[in-house]
Amino acid sequence: MTGTLPPVDVAPPEVEEDAAPATPEFEAASLRQERRRGLLMALPAYGYLVLFFALPLLIVVVYSFATRNRFGGTDLSGWNIDSYRRLGEPLVRDILFRSVALAVITTVICLVVAYPFAYYMATRSEAVRNLMLVFVMIPFWTNFLVRNFAWRVILGTDGPLSQVTEAVGIGETRLLFTQTAVVLGLVYGFLPFMVLPLYADIERIDGRLLEASRDLYATGAQSFRHVLLPLSMPGVIAGSILVFIPSLGAYVTPEILGGAKTTLLGGYIVTQFLTARNWPFGASLSFVLMAVMLTATIVYFRKGGRTL
Amino acid sequence: MTAAVEITGVSKRFGDVVAVDDIDLRIDDGEFFALLGPSGCGKTTTLRMIAGLDFPTTGSLKIFGHEVGTLPPNKRPVNTVFQNYALFPHMNVLDNVAFGLRMQGTDKATARSAATAAIGLVRLDGMERRRPAQLSGGQQQRVALARALVNEPKVLLLDEPLGALDLKLRQEMQGELKSLQRELGVSFVFVTHDQEEALTMSDRIAVMDEGRLLQIGTPEEIYERPVNRFVADFIGQTNLLEGTVEDGATVCLVNGARVAARSDLTAGTRIALSIRPERATIHHRDHGTGPDAGSAVDGEVVAVTYLGNALVHRVKLDWMEIEVREANDPDRPRFAVGDPVTVAWDPSAAALVADR
Ligand SMILES: Nc1ncnc2c1ncn2[C@@H]1O[C@H](COP(=O)(O)OP(=O)(O)OP(=O)(O)O)[C@@H](O)[C@H]1O
Numbered sequence: 001m002t003g004t005l006p007p008v009d010v011a012p013p014e015v016e017e018d019a020a021p022a023t024p025e026f027e028a029a030s031l032r033q034e035r036r037r038g039l040l041m042a043l044p045a046y047g048y049l050v051l052f053f054a055l056p057l058l059i060v061v062v063y064s065f066a067t068r069n070r071f072g073g074t075d076l077s078g079w080n081i082d083s084y085r086r087l088g089e090p091l092v093r094d095i096l097f098r099s100v101a102l103a104v105i106t107t108v109i110c111l112v113v114a115y116p117f118a119y120y121m122a123t124r125s126e127a128v129r130n131l132m133l134v135f136v137m138i139p140f141w142t143n144f145l146v147r148n149f150a151w152r153v154i155l156g157t158d159g160p161l162s163q164v165t166e167a168v169g170i171g172e173t174r175l176l177f178t179q180t181a182v183v184l185g186l187v188y189g190f191l192p193f194m195v196l197p198l199y200a201d202i203e204r205i206d207g208r209l210l211e212a213s214r215d216l217y218a219t220g221a222q223s224f225r226h227v228l229l230p231l232s233m234p235g236v237i238a239g240s241i242l243v244f245i246p247s248l249g250a251y252v253t254p255e256i257l258g259g260a261k262t263t264l265l266g267g268y269i270v271t272q273f274l275t276a277r278n279w280p281f282g283a284s285l286s287f288v289l290m291a292v293m294l295t296a297t298i299v300y301f302r303k304g305g306r307t308l
Numbered sequence: 309m310t311a312a313v314e315i316t317g318v319s320k321r322f323g324d325v326v327a328v329d330d331i332d333l334r335i336d337d338g339e340f341f342a343l344l345g346p347s348g349c350g351k352t353t354t355l356r357m358i359a360g361l362d363f364p365t366t367g368s369l370k371i372f373g374h375e376v377g378t379l380p381p382n383k384r385p386v387n388t389v390f391q392n393y394a395l396f397p398h399m400n401v402l403d404n405v406a407f408g409l410r411m412q413g414t415d416k417a418t419a420r421s422a423a424t425a426a427i428g429l430v431r432l433d434g435m436e437r438r439r440p441a442q443l444s445g446g447q448q449q450r451v452a453l454a455r456a457l458v459n460e461p462k463v464l465l466l467d468e469p470l471g472a473l474d475l476k477l478r479q480e481m482q483g484e485l486k487s488l489q490r491e492l493g494v495s496f497v498f499v500t501h502d503q504e505e506a507l508t509m510s511d512r513i514a515v516m517d518e519g520r521l522l523q524i525g526t527p528e529e530i531y532e533r534p535v536n537r538f539v540a541d542f543i544g545q546t547n548l549l550e551g552t553v554e555d556g557a558t559v560c561l562v563n564g565a566r567v568a569a570r571s572d573l574t575a576g577t578r579i580a581l582s583i584r585p586e587r588a589t590i591h592h593r594d595h596g597t598g599p600d601a602g603s604a605v606d607g608e609v610v611a612v613t614y615l616g617n618a619l620v621h622r623v624k625l626d627w628m629e630i631e632v633r634e635a636n637d638p639d640r641p642r643f644a645v646g647d648p649v650t651v652a653w654d655p656s657a658a659a660l661v662a663d664r
Pocket residue numbers: 322325326327345346347348349350351352353354501
């Protein structure tokens with residue numbers, strides 16, 4: 001700034017008469033005070049968490065140890081762990097296994113598709129980058145349910161996809177109501193959650209590091225393996241968790257695109273609460289699901305990850 | 309002898325920008341070669357083309373006789389010390405330095421021991437386990453140097469490697485780099501925009517401006533015989549007296565004064581006389597010790613700056629101001645502002661430069 005400033009009356013800085021001297025005790029006290037102030041500001045958020053997360057979770061836990069009575073209600077007495085024992089039943093084990101497998105597959109596909117895309121996006125000019133970001137977000141403008149039904153139309157036996165394959169001569173496609181359709185729908189739905197953290201991380205990487213690696217005799221593949229990938233690992237982990245968690249508990253997509261043979265955890269839990277009217281069992285399933293998600297998240301933060 | 313690097317008619321365009329404009333350059337094996345020029349003149353681009361990080365738009369680029377035009381960087385026997393070091397932040401010093409050897413397929417143990425030796429060479433023993441973020445700027449610079457040198461490149465490219473260091477550390481590193489280069493006998497191509505650095509360190513200097521190569525020569529040639537105004541002005545300080553060639557021995561300055569200056573230019577060519585401040589002398593005009601009028605101009609002192617070991621006088625001529633720098637000699641007469649003076653020089657100390 002080279003502009004002239006108005007003259008200022010230079011008065012000695014006002015010193016509070018009884019200001020405490022800067023001693024270790026004083027520092028500790030001011031730190032405590034700062035913490036207290038911080039706590040005050042975080043209070044609404046904490047309140048929200050307790051009211052809408054901790055409390056419902058507690059209710060779920062309590063119900064999971066309760067007993068289902070003959071009329072489909074729940075008796076909050078006769079505490080037992082029967083509903084947890086049922087997790088070992090072959091049918092339940094299958095559903096758990098299938099849910100985890102599909103969530104893993106979805107996550108891996110998302111990662112493989114999103115990484116090159118995010119890299120491409122991160123290495124474009126500012127204008128192109130922003131445009132691509134908008135494209136990534138556009139699907140969110142339409143209701144998730146509507147988009148899933150759109151896929152139902154696309155994948156149906158008389159849908160556009162099938163018509164194309166028929167015209168080409170491969171015959172009609174029977175994708176709808178298969179696990180493939182579910183994975184496709186999940187990948188479609190959660191891809192942005194993979195792209196965005198990856199993009200944010202790759203965009204931050206100094207391109208000169210990649211050039212330096214090439215200068216030091218790395219091939220393109222080695223440069224990716226030893227420099228780009230390790231440096232974008234936080235994004236890979238963040239994106240994977242962001243895709244894996246909702247995929248594991250997905251309800252809408254498997255319901256709409258999956259068939260009877262593809263029941264997943266989300267749908268099974270709903271069945272327990274609404275159709276089977278076995279609230280304790282539904283609660284125990286929910287609790288297990290939530291425990292898996294929480295563990296995944298905690299592991300991520302423990303491994304030095306940054307905020308999602 | 310084949311040149312370490314031979315650049316012939318190379319240009320590089322980025323869209324409309326001509327970053328490097330038809331340059332010819334030959335760098336000998338074992339030479340300390342500086343690329344010098346102001347910001348944006350194309351130094352980095354030239355270096356990147358040698359490294360293979362950018363490819364020339366036109367022209368031929370040979371390294372030890374092999375055409376490398378579009379060869380990727382990992383296939384060239386050169387290594388780079390980057391402008392901001394570009395150390396891998398997720399690796400410790402040892403792994404950073406061993407990286408190049410590992411990528412070439414050297415086994416881990418051999419690569420590590422070579423890296424340890426290179427770390428010793430740049431005097432960073434004991435720092436092997438540190439991350440780049442835990443090092444000072446000077447230490448990072450040494451790691452970058454070790455990381456490049458461990459591969460025993462035939463040509464080492466350095467892009468303003470000392471730019472981020474403070475003056476004292478920089479001077480220290482200048483000496484170290486120079487002696488390292490002598491010891492290893494590797495060609496160094498050293499990019500800088502600091503003319504003093506280029507002068508003190510290099511065997512030869514190439515001066516660039518706006519993508520073009522203006523002059524290549526030893527520090528002495530560049531300083532004493534600059535080919536044009538830009539070079540004269542960019543390298544050290546100088547006074548540029550404009551004029552036209554009158555004949556093979558005389559130049560007519562803009563005020564009409566005739567001064568001696570040898571040249572084989574045709575009469576009427578517009579030129580400038582470059583006279584270094586320390587090559588001119590200053591005299592009281594009325595003292596009668598009148599120097600040869602053939603290489604002197606009259607003026608009036610407008611400022612005297614005391615530098616301790618020297619005195620700098622600003623002298624106002626009819627049409628411009630010039631500077632004269634004299635050693636601080638107590639036996640010499642002093643000058644005050646307003647004194648009428650004559651500024652003289654040895655005709656051989658005045659360089660005739662193209663006025664462009
Ligand atoms: N990738 C690029 N795209 C477009 N223009 C570029 C690119 N790289 C360099 N340029 C332009 O080419 C010219 C030369 O750039 P270069 O980086 O070689 O300069 P330099 O001499 O190294 O400057 P400095 O001393 O500031 O590092 C500049 O005008 C620059 O803007």
